[in-house]
Amino acid sequence: MLISVLLSLPVLLCGAALALAFRSNRAAAAAAISTQLVSAVFVLRGVAGLVHGGPALELSWPWPLPIGRIAFRLDALGGFFLSWSLPMTLLGTVYASGYLHSYFAKGRHGGPHYALLNLISVSFVLIYSAQNALVFLLGWEIAAVAAWLLVIWDYQNQKIRFAGFNYLVSTHVGLFVLVAAFMLLHSRTKSMDFADFSRFLAQPSPARGTIFLLLGTSFALKSAFFPFHTWLPRAHSAAPAHVSALMSGVIHKAGLFAFLRFTLLMGRPEEWMGFTVLAFGALSAFFGVLYTSTQRDIKRLLGYSSTENVGIAAMGFGLGYLGWAWDVPTLAVCGFAGGLLHLLNHAFFKCLLFYAAGAVYRATHTVDLERLGGLAKRMPLTATLFLVGGLALSGLPPLNGFISEVLIYSGLLSGSAPSASNNVALVAAAALLAFVGAVSALSTTRAFGLVFLGNPRDPSLPAGGDPPLSMLSPMVLLCAGAVLLGLAPEVGLALVRGTTALLPVHSSLPEVLRPLSALIWATRALAATLGLVLLARFWQGRSARRAATWGCGYTAASPRMQYTGSSFSAQFAQIFEAFLPAVWRKRLPDEIFPQRSGHLASHHHDAVERRMFEVLGQGEDFVTQTSSRIPEQPRFAFAAGLVALFVIGALVFGTGWPW
C-alpha cells in the first residue's frame, strides 16, 4: 500500500504543473484542489491500515551513486502525521481560492501559489515516509523553500520581503545543524539509511548525546521553540492567512515528527534527555504564552501561541522520554499520546483561528486589535468560529484542547515517578501548564473581546461582513472537528494508538485511558448541559428590552473610550516585566499651559529578537540593509526560486528514475 502513498507524488506534481500552465486562476485552483483531493484519498487509503497497528510498509530501489539506495518506510508515526496533513493542506487550498480573490480581481496570477501548495503536500509525503536521510532532506528543503515563497505572496511590500527573508535564513540555519548531524551519522555508519542510523544510535556512545542535541536544535528551529522562535511571529503576520495557518498548524509539525522519528530510531533514551525535552517544552510554553498577552496583531498573537502549543506537546514528549527511561510504561504512553494528540488538536484549532483572522482581515483590511471592535454583529459566523477556536486554544472543556492537556496532566500528576523529587518536578511542570492555560485564556479573552465584542473603535475601517462559502466551509469543518475531537476523543486517540504501540514498553493506550473515561463522560455531560443552555438562551430574551450600556453615571461615553488591548494586559505585563520588556516613546507636555500636543506610545518587543539584533551589532538597521540588497524586482527572486526548485527536482528524478 506504500505505492498508493507514493503515487500521490506524481499526481501532486502534475497538479502543480497544471496550475502553472493554466492562465485562468479558477482553472489553476481547480487543478490544485482536485489533485490534492485525489492524493489525499490515495494517502488515506495507504495509511488506513497503519494507524490501527498494521505492519510498517517498506519499499526501496537502487539509485545511482552517491545515493546508492533510496528507501521509503511508512510506519504508524508517519501514517498519523500523513493522515491529517494532506487533508489540512487541501482545506487551506480551498480557503486560499476565496481569500486571494481580491488579488485575482486585480489581475494577479495565482498559478504559482497553487503549485506551491501542492509542493507542500509533496514535501509531507517525502518527509513522513522517508527512510533515507537524502530523501528526508529533499522533502525538508522543498517544505522550507515552498513555505518561504508562499509567505512572500504580497512581495511588493518591503516588510513582507523582510519577514520572508528572516524565515528563509532561520530555516536554513536549522538545515545546517541538521546536515551536521547527518554528516556525523554518515561518518560513523557510512550510510544514509535510517535503519543503519538506528543501529548506531541504539548503542551508548559519546556521539549519541551530541547527535541528540544537534537534531533537537534543528527540529526546535523548525517548530519555532523558544528561543528559536523569532522568525515565526514576523512570518505569520506577513503571510496570507491560509499560509500562516498551514505553517503553524501543519508544516512546522514536521519538526516534531522528525524529533519523534529519531526518538524511535534512537531507542531507549537517557534520563537527562527526558528532563531536557521537558524543560525545553516548558520554557517554550511559558514564554510563548507570555508573549501572546501583549500582542496587537492577531496573527502575531496566534504565531506566539504556536510556540506555546509546540511547547505543551514537547512537555508531553519529555514526559514520555522520562517514562521510557524510568521504565514506567504508563507515563511513557501518557506523555507521547498526549503530545501527539495535542499536535492534532492544535492543527484543528490553530488553522481555524488563522482562517478566522483572515476573514477579519478581508472584511476590515487590518488585524490590529486596537482598531477593531464590535465585529460579532457584522460577522456573526466568523465570531462564533473564532470563539470556539479560542476556547479550544485555552484548553477549556468540552473542546479538543482540553482532552490532550488532561492526558498530559494525568501523566504529570500521577505520582508514579521512581523518586519523590522526580514527582515534585513533574507536579511543578503541571502547575506551569496550569499557568500557561490561564494566560492563554487571558489572551483569548483579550483577542476575542477586543475584536468581536463592544463597539467598533475605528469608524474609518471598511465594513465588510462574513466571508464567502469557499472561506467559510473549511472553517466550519475545522470547527466541527474541534468539537468532535473534544466530545469523542476516541476518534483522535484511535489515530494515536498505532504510534504508541511502536514504543517498546509494556503498556497500551486503552490501559492508560481507562481511568480517564469517567472524566470524558463528565465532560460530555457538561457539554450536553451547555448545549441545552445555549438552545434555551438563543431564543429567550431576543425581544427583551434594550438600553444603552450602563455608563456608571457618565453619559458621554464613546467607542474610543472602550478598554484597549494594552490597558487590558497592562497589569499582567507589569507583573512579568522582566520577561516582557516594554518600550515607551513619549513626549509629555511640560508647560503649565501646554502649547504643543504630546504623545505616548508603549510597545512590547520580543526580548530574544531584540537581543539577537543587538548582538548583530547595528540593531534593526543591519537586517533592513541586508534585505534591501535583495534585488529591487523580487519577482526575479521568486521566479529564480521556483526554477531552482524544479531543476533540482528534475535532476534528481531524471538521473535515476527506476522504471
Added chain:
Amino acid sequence: MAFISNLLALLVMPFFLLGLVNRVKSLWAGRRGPPLFQLAYDALRLLRKIPVYSTTTTLLFRLAPWVFLVTACGSAAVTPLLGSRPLLAFPFDFVWFAYVWALGRVLLMLAGLDTGSSFEGMGVAREATFSTLLEPALFLVTGALCLRSGTHSLSRALVPELGVRDGSLLIWLCSVTTLFIVLQVETARMPVDDPTTHLELTMVHEVMALDHSGPDLLAIQLGSAIKFYVGASALATLLNPWAGTWSAVSVVANCTLSSLVAVIVGTVESLIARLKLRSVPKYIAVGLTSGAVALLATAWRTAGAP
C-alpha cells in the same frame, strides 16, 4: 442517601453561608444585619424582573451568566461538600474542576467585554490577571495533596493527615493557607475585592455583573454563592478530622466547619481593609509560595518514610 444529602446541601448551604458572612460583618459593625436567607428573597425578587440588555451586547451576554451557573454546579459535583462521597468522583477530577471553573470565568469575562464599557473591561482585565496566578497555586496544592495521599481524586486527597515527623503537618498547613487565599480571590472577598464597594473603579468581580439584570443577575449571584460554598466546603474537608468516612458526625462537622470558614471570611472582611490593586498579585503570590512549599514538603515526606 449521600446523593440526596449532597443535593440538599447544595440547595441550602450557599444561601446560608453568604447570609452568615453578612451577619458576621453586621455584628462586627454593630448592626443587626439582614436575614440569614436574604439571598433567597433576592432570588425570588430577581426572578420576577424582566431583564434589560444593552444595545451593544450579543447572544454571548445572555448566555454567559447561565454557563457560569452550570460550571459552578459542575465544580460542586466533584467537591466533597459533606466531607466525603461527592456527587461525582473520578480520577483527576480536580483537573476537570479547575478547567470547568475557568470556563465559567472566561465566559463571564467575555460578557463583561461584550458591553463595551471601560469599567467592565477594567474588571475583566483584573480578573484575568489574578486568575493566571491562582491556577498554578491550585495545581500546586492539589498536586501536593495527591502525592501525599497517593490518590488522584479531590475527595480523597482532601482528607487531612497530620503527622509531624513525616512533614504532612507542613503540607496540611500550607494547603489550608493556599486554599483560603484561593477562596478569597475566586469569590471576590476582602482583602482582594470588596463586594460592597460603591466605586466601580476599584471593583474586580462585581463590575463584571454591572450590566446584568433580572434572572441573569440571579444566575451570577447564585453561581458565586455556590463557588463560595465549594471553596468553603473543600477547606472544611481539609479541616475535618472525620473526613473521608460517610457518617453523621462527619457530615455535621463539615457543615459546621464550612460555617466556621464563612465566619472567618466575614471577620477578616470586617477587620482588614482592602489591599491596593497593585498589591493583590503579591497576596496571591503568598498562596503560590505556600503551595510550592507544600509540594516540596512531599519530597521530604516520602524521603523520610520507611
